[in-house]
Amino acid sequence: MRVLIRSDASPTIGSGHIARLLPLARTLRKQGSHVAFVCRQLPGHRLDMLAAEGFETFALPQRYPGEDPQQAIESLLPWQADIDALAHALDSHPTFDWIIVDHYGLDYHWQTAARRWAPRIAAVDDLATRQYDVDLLLNQNLLGTPQAYASLLPLGCQTLFGPRFAMLRDEFCCPAIPIKPQAKRVLVNFGGFDAAMQTHHAMLAMAEFPELEVDFVAGADNPAWENMQALAADHPNWRLHSFVSDFYRLMTEADLFVGAGGGTSWERAALGLPTICIAVSNNQQANGEAMAASGAHVYLGPREQVSVEQLRQAIGFVAGNPGIRRSMAEHSRQLVDGRGAQRVAAALAGAVLQVRPATADDAQLLFDGRNAEAVRRWSLETGVIEWSSHQKWLAASLHNAQRLLLIAETDDGPVGVLRYDLRGLEAEVSIYLFEERIGLGWGRALLARGEAFAINHWPQLRAITAQVLPANQPSLKVFREAGFTQSACAFTRVLKDDSND
Structure with a gap:
């Protein structure tokens, strides 16, 4: 791709x-x-x-x-x-x-x-x-x-x-950082340019807390750089960075973050890093308010409305309150799990996903995929399949004109398996993803590509049906989003309407 x-x-x-x-x-x-x-x-x-x-x-x-x-x-x-x-x-x-x-x-x-x-x-x-x-x-x-x-x-x-x-x-798909009784280390960052000089304002607020170790990441092009250098020279617990190659490490070592409401909001949330947020642009305000409403951070408002004294009070309150910091960490981790880039990549790759018929050479791939615990948990038959039984099933499937066994693949390998069993003018579909692909949104793409293949293979096909376990909420959602009509845990997608023939 x-x-x-x-x-x-x-x-x-x-x-x-x-x-x-x-x-x-x-x-x-x-x-x-x-x-x-x-x-x-x-x-x-x-x-x-x-x-x-x-x-x-x-x-x-x-x-x-x-x-x-x-x-x-x-x-x-x-x-x-x-x-x-x-x-x-x-x-x-x-x-x-x-x-x-x-x-x-x-x-x-x-x-x-x-x-x-x-x-x-x-x-x-x-x-x-x-x-x-x-x-x-x-x-x-x-x-x-x-x-x-x-x-x-x-x-x-x-x-x-x-x-x-x-x-x-990738590193943000990780455990949460520990919440200490008293915050000891603070990380301050307001983006790569910080034209509004919020890092300098944070320095003025931090001057009241000599016990805190603070990393300020500002960028050498910051318009207040010389003033910040002078302030940092007077505070031995402060470190002013024009550039850091490992911002992630600084985040994992911090107990509190003070910064803007941009992209690092989600990095902080994935780590469970307690945050005091100030919006430095209009497009950050609504999200800052929404995250505060969800309990994920403390939002002080747009930069024009936040004084040095207000920021100083917020830092003192949050740094000394482990209950507030623990609550923010828990709520933020509920929002972000660190796998978003993989989900977006799956949505893009799903549009060009390739589907091919399975062959005897896929025996080991299908055996390992079907026996994965995450797949068996939601199968109608949850037991482990023996190799000899699997070989017989695969051989019979490949020679069954009423069965279509498909493997979906993308640039980096196989994604999942589709099985269609033809009964008259309808086919029942069964689908599973390989374990490392689960939870990334591949299911809808598999169903779309598989459907196109099945219609081309069986032109007479009028509908596709599926059975899903009641507790399998992800699969229920996938079939609904793929255009299937639900009746209890049975799904049907009508392909051709006989009344129009």
């Missing part, structure tokens, strides 16, 4: 868009996909960093003809000029399977035009303020809901809503 990512970074835009896409890009590459980034050469564009990590990169101009330099913000990006520049950059390059766009300034005009390079477009968003021409939309925030996008998306668009799709690095 070939994927192109369109996003930007600059002091005005921030680095959050690129930062939240990197875990997905790494996950896709690990699964065998080719991933490329295309960005404008704005100050702080991150293209060098992406290239150093091994991603293919394409550079677009810093400024387009006729563009007002005083209006160099995302909402005013001239989409046609961007498409023209993209055409020049991609000239003679192979097309892509997906284009992912994470940019507030590019709406359905750009998305429609970009289909010349890919048949599928995905958008990453958290505003719900414009029209989209996309095949998949991701909003990883708590307030991302179908209702918010009801009039903005085309029919048939797949949607991924909520923090379970928060795209985090």
Whole structure:
């Protein structure tokens, strides 16, 4: 699979868009996909960093003809000029399977035009303020809901809503950090640029707590850098970082985080790291409020409304209150499990998922997959299958004209198994995923691809049915979302209506 990512970074835009896409890009590459980034050469564009990590990169101009330099913000990006520049950059390059766009300034005009390079477009968003021409939309925030996008998306668009799709690095799929009786170490970070100088304000608030060890991660381009250096020199327990190569380690060593409401919100939640949050941009406010309402962090409000004294009081209250910190940790861990990037990657790969008939060479694969404990738990027959019985069953299945046994595969290997048993004009489907694929959302893609294969194999097919155990809520949900009609725990998907013949 070939994927192109369109996003930007600059002091005005921030680095959050690129930062939240990197875990997905790494996950896709690990699964065998080719991933490329295309960005404008704005100050702080991150293209060098992406290239150093091994991603293919394409550079677009810093400024387009006729563009007002005083209006160099995302909402005013001239989409046609961007498409023209993209055409020049991609000239003679192979097309892509997906284009992912994470940019507030590019709406359905750009998305429609970009289909010349890919048949599928995905958008990453958290505003719900414009029209989209996309095949998949991701909003990883708590307030991302179908209702918010009801009039903005085309029919048939797949949607991924909520923090379970928060795209985090692999290390955030981990145990929670311990909650100590008294917070001793604090981590402060307000993003890669911090144009609003909130790190400096946090320093002023922290000056009242000499007993706390504090790591300030600010970036050397921070407009208050010299003032912060002077403050840090007077506090032996403070460490001011212009760059850190292991931000994750600092997070795991911290007892309290003070920072913005951007992408690190989900990293903190996955770790169960108690947080005092201040929104540094408009798009962070709603999510900051929603996470506070869920008990996941303390939200003080937008930066313009938070004084140094208010921040000082909040730090003192939270640092000395283990019950508050423990409650935040528990609620935040309920929101995020660290597997969001894998779920998004599965949704993208599901669109190009390959399905093939099983062969005798798949005997071991099918044997191990069917006997996995997570699969047997929800099977109608939960016992362990013996190898000799399995061999006989497979041989009989492969020679049974009324049975279709399929294996779904993606770039990095097999995903799951589908079995269709034909009875008259209906076929009953049975489905399971290989153990490492469970919980990532592959089921709907398997059913769609399997259905297409079954219809082509049996043109006379009128309906597909399925039986699901009552307690198997994930499978019940998958079949409902795949268009099956439920009656108790039996599902039917009508393919052809005899009344129209």
